[in-house]
Amino acid sequence: MTRLFTPLTLRDVTVRNRLWVSPMCQYSAVDGVPQEWHHTHLAQFASGGAGLVVAEATAVSPEGRISPEDTGLWNDEQGDAWAPIVAAIRSRGAVAGVQLAHAGRKASTWSPFSGRRGSVAATDGGWSTVAPSAIAFDGYAEPVALDVAGIDRVVVDFASAARRAVAAGFQVLELHAAHGYLLHQFLSPLSNRRDDEYGGSLENRARLLLRALEAVTDAAPGVPVIVRFSATDWADGGWDADETATVARWAADRGADFFDISSGGLVAHQKLTTGPGYQVALAARVRREAGVPVNAVGMIDDAAHAERVLAEDAADAVMAGREWLRDPHYGLRAADELGAEIDYWPKQYLRARR
Numbered sequence: 001m002t003r004l005f006t007p008l009t010l011r012d013v014t015v016r017n018r019l020w021v022s023p024m025c026q027y028s029a030v031d032g033v034p035q036e037w038h039h040t041h042l043a044q045f046a047s048g049g050a051g052l053v054v055a056e057a058t059a060v061s062p063e064g065r066i067s068p069e070d071t072g073l074w075n076d077e078q079g080d081a082w083a084p085i086v087a088a089i090r091s092r093g094a095v096a097g098v099q100l101a102h103a104g105r106k107a108s109t110w111s112p113f114s115g116r117r118g119s120v121a122a123t124d125g126g127w128s129t130v131a132p133s134a135i136a137f138d139g140y141a142e143p144v145a146l147d148v149a150g151i152d153r154v155v156v157d158f159a160s161a162a163r164r165a166v167a168a169g170f171q172v173l174e175l176h177a178a179h180g181y182l183l184h185q186f187l188s189p190l191s192n193r194r195d196d197e198y199g200g201s202l203e204n205r206a207r208l209l210l211r212a213l214e215a216v217t218d219a220a221p222g223v224p225v226i227v228r229f230s231a232t233d234w235a236d237g238g239w240d241a242d243e244t245a246t247v248a249r250w251a252a253d254r255g256a257d258f259f260d261i262s263s264g265g266l267v268a269h270q271k272l273t274t275g276p277g278y279q280v281a282l283a284a285r286v287r288r289e290a291g292v293p294v295n296a297v298g299m300i301d302d303a304a305h306a307e308r309v310l311a312e313d314a315a316d317a318v319m320a321g322r323e324w325l326r327d328p329h330y331g332l333r334a335a336d337e338l339g340a341e342i343d344y345w346p347k348q349y350l351r352a353r354r
């Protein structure tokens, strides 16, 4: 058996393999409600052999959406619409996860299909954004610094969204603390200039994430929780891999089960060079320094590369994004390429198996 096709268990949930679908915004929801597109989009990866399918950044409150077309879990209509989508993923043998998110100062932006960039004005259906400090992301509208009551509300919103996610059938929850969104904005000294108990020291900057995590684990007892971090801001004076490892350890001690290691997104002046596996070393470092299980992600585009990442003990699983978009049956192809015997090739498609 290959490493990639060895199951992995998170609490009571066994994932059939370690080739997972990374969360990917589709900018195709209506009032936060997922549509037929989301159903077909996510179900196809489960048919295609994915282990865990993580649904896109799904806002815990309306003001937490990246764009007006983001999915949400802040009301029951959204929860009800997710349920058949989750059932489709699960009936195809994959584990269904969802990324719970709040975009903070990077909310209320135009979707990539709009042909426009930057913040959506109120007159165009946008809203005023919130953040740890009133510091804008380059080119976006200035956010309002959250007061403590506002922070408390964010925590409650994460818990309510977690409850709705579980009611819809999601088996794994991922907290989005990466890519410059609200939880990451609190972690990074470049976006967090607060002088209260949510800013300054690492402990203070991590407080919102850890509170949200605890609220989510209380709201969804026993449900595995993944935290996605950007392990560096790729910018001077920013959040880095050592801080990521420390906070990952704290999060693990408070009930997080797994860590999804990405990078960047906090500031426009980030300096990074992408290439095959460009974030693998960050994942390996967090895994080693924090002693926690992680997945690597980022331009790991073929089965042999994914297998190598696991064989080198750099990570415990691999997520891919764009490769699944290029080939929704990537999982079946990967098993074939590695010579892994899997029993979840869809019977309807068996005549195509080589």
Ligand SMILES: Cc1cc2nc3c(=O)[nH]c(=O)nc-3n(C[C@H](O)[C@H](O)[C@H](O)COP(=O)(O)O)c2cc1C
Pocket (backbone or CB within 6 Å): 022, 023, 024, 025, 026, 056, 057, 099, 176, 178, 179, 228, 262, 297, 298, 299, 300, 319, 320, 321, 322, 323
């Ligand atoms: C269309 C698209 C949408 C994305 N949306 C999200 C998202 O909702 N949440 C997130 O954490 N990352 C998002 N990402 C980043 C991916 O999850 C992934 O980390 C990134 O694409 C690198 O992996 P890849 O090289 O395998 O695509 C998105 C990427 C793409 C291509």
